[in-house]
Amino acid sequence: MKIGILGFGSMGKTHAYCIKNLPFFFGSSFDVQVLGVCTRNLANAENAAKAYDLGFYTDNEDDIIYNSEIDAVDICTPNIYHYETAKKAILAGKHVYCEKPLAVNYAQARELSDLARERGVKCQMVFNNRFMSPIMRAKEIINEGKVGRVLSFSVKYLHSSALDTEKKAGWKQDKDICGGGVLFDLGSHAVDLIYHLCGELESVIGKSQIAYPLRTGVGGQPWETNADEAFYMIATLKGGGVGTFEISKITTGANDDLVLEIHGDKGSIKFDLMDPNFLYFYDASAQGGNLGGYCGYTKIECVNRYPAPGGIFPGIKAPIGWLRGHLGSYYSFVDSVENNKKPMPDFESGAYVQLILERAYESARLGKELKV
Ligand SMILES: NC(=O)c1ccc[n+]([C@@H]2O[C@H](COP(=O)([O-])OP(=O)(O)OC[C@H]3O[C@@H](n4cnc5c(N)ncnc54)[C@H](O)[C@@H]3O)[C@@H](O)[C@H]2O)c1
Incomplete structure (x- = not known):
């Protein structure tokens, strides 16, 4: 399988690292290779191609999309470009791996999804948190019926990166390029996790916040942001459960704090991305007693456990981050x-x-x- 990467910022580099390391983690049954890389700036593309052995380089995405040797296009560009690029790629018969959010509105996303189905190409979103082993275990526990009917949930996805107004604003703070602020950026992960684990939503009530409208522009000049820095939402699941989302990049002290809780009538689960080796599960059927009996959250060791062939490396004892x-x-x-x-x-x-x-x-x- 030959892949062309479009956009080589933080995620282009992350995807290239993943492609190059697949054989170490999954064995060598697939032969996957990056054939070319495209960025807005040709010199950056050249540097990336040479530094990471990514084949040819270009600043024209058509060189990737219409290259007959390329099987799949990996989209790592800012959000507003996803739609046009993905559409062209699907129409050119390419498989597509696309960063979140898929597009900047539902009409575009719907069209891409329909088009992918019609053309019979494989198109996958990058909702990478689904592949954290505690989330995979949570899905199993929920499917086994051990959480039962979901009554409530809460998801917080908190960063601190937008607190510093002296820092030059990037495209993620410019709605003309990101299409939506933190709700798109971090909220897409949070919404996907609730959809993945609890099913579809019935309704939402949201409130956005821009606490620091005046920021520093790309050239150092004062600049006004138009993209939400925080977003709060109450949502009702189709199954009746109600939950909250708190999504923010203005949380003092936060790192990559994705904290999820789901409470059902038979059990509860808790997950914290900063504590990624464990899933916490509460089984409401456990026997209580004067001294507590067997009640309480169980800390399940999901430590690097993945289904075959994904569990061979670095092994189930090595904590997440060991390779780093x-x-x-x-x-x-x-x-x-x-x-x-x-x-x-x-x-x-x-x-x-x-x-x-x-x-x-x-x-x-x-x-x-x-x-x-
Ligand atoms: N799944 C995740 O964990 C995760 C994390 C961060 C970002 N993302 C997503 O990945 C995509 C890329 O984000 P990123 O953080 O890698 O961005 P980035 O700014 O680090 O890189 C963007 C790349 O796109 C190119 N580009 C093309 N047109 C551009 C423009 N007008 N402005 C800026 N760059 C332009 C740049 O040259 C650069 O190579 C976004 O859709 C974002 O939402 C996903």
Whole structure:
């Protein structure tokens, strides 16, 4: 399968990393390759293609979309471009992998979905949170009927990135390019998770907030934003349950704080993206007792557990993020060689650890406490 990537900002790079690393995580039964990359700025495309071995580079998306060797188009551009690009790609017979939100209005999204079905090409959204193992486990538990009828839910998706008004505004704060503010950006993930886990919505009541209308424009000049910085919503599920969404980029102290709770008449689940190794499940049928019995949330260890063939690497004991530690370690080594720095941790640290190990064995053998 040959893929062309359109847009190479944070998500283009993320997708390229995923494509390149698929064999490590899923085995080598697929042969997937990036054949070309396109960005608005040709020099950026060239840099990306050369740095990450992404084949040819261009600043014209048609070079990707109409390339007969390319099977699939991966759309990582700002939201307003998704519709035109996806439409062209589908009509050209390409499969499409598209970042969220699919488009900037329902009519466009509906048209793309219908077109994909008519043309028989595979078109997938990037709602990546569905693939966090606790969310996959939550879906299983819900499907088993262990949560029962959903009575209420709450989702918070909180960032702090829009608190700094000195920071130059990006396209995500310009409605002409993003099409919608934080509700599009973070809210699309939150809405998708509730749809995925609880089904369709019956009604919504929303309220948007712009707390800092005056910001710093791209050129450093004062600039007024027109895209919501926070959005609040009460929603009713088709099944009758009622829940709340709090979506914000003006939350002091937040990182990537996606916190989800679903409460049913038989059980509840809780998930926190910043605590991604675990799903919390409350089974209302568990026996209580004077001292609590067996009631209470169970912390389910979803730690890197994925269905085959996805669970082979890095293994079910390695916490989510373990690989990042290895990447950081390797970078440190390469940096020490390339830039003549002291390696960290160096062999001196290794030797010290060795000393302690040896003393520990010695202490065990002698059955007494030893000084180091
Ligand atoms: N699924 C996720 O976790 C996730 C996270 C962040 C962003 N996204 C989505 O991915 C898409 C891309 O977001 P990103 O954060 O990678 O953006 P980015 O600003 O980092 O990169 C955008 C890319 O598109 C190109 N581009 C084309 N026209 C542009 C224009 N007019 N203005 C700015 N850039 C333009 C740029 O050259 C750049 O290569 C968006 O739809 C966004 O909603 C998804």
